[in-house]
Amino acid sequence: MADGGSWRPPRSCEDYWWEWKHCRGLRHAFHHYYTHGEMPACGRWREDYEACRAWERDHATAAQEALCKSERARVMEKQKYAPVWKLRKSPPPDWYLPLNEDKSN
Template sequence: MAGGGSWRPPRSCEDYWWEWRHCRGLRHAFHHYYAHGQLPACARWRDDYTACRAWESARAAAAQEALCKSERARVEEKQKYAPVWTFRKSPPPDWYLPLEQDSPK
């Protein structure tokens, strides 16, 4: 976070605005409540939008720091969950054989 002249926010301000609007939408709220048992927390998107606009208008160092901290938290949150599927190191040994579609299971 050195120097404010060449730094740009990780996303455009319109992206933060769209994410906030999407998060507050009825369809997303219903899906999130069904999947997680609670309504989504949308305040972070609004705060990021406000910080992005503050950066664009006044190049505020606090806004830059807030955006960087928020994006880092988003990345860390995404990485704390293990992938659902285990990745293969190599293909199965019989990958080239035709599938047995006629055999009952």
């Protein structure tokens, strides 16, 4: 870890607070339940907010480590899912031809 004087949290504490409030909102909870079949787990955002405040208040090493660990876990979780579309290296060979929009199906 970096020394306490130069290290900054990856996000501002207000960002963690906003994410926690958003996660607990009725609209988000309904959408998450509809999409994933379970209620969202919002506790991590609250813990990150408290760790961020502890860092701002005391420059606690435990708070720094908790924030780093949580952000790493968040990044790893995001990378777990493959992209929906396969990315191309180059355009298709017939990209310049007109589309057949006038044909009826």
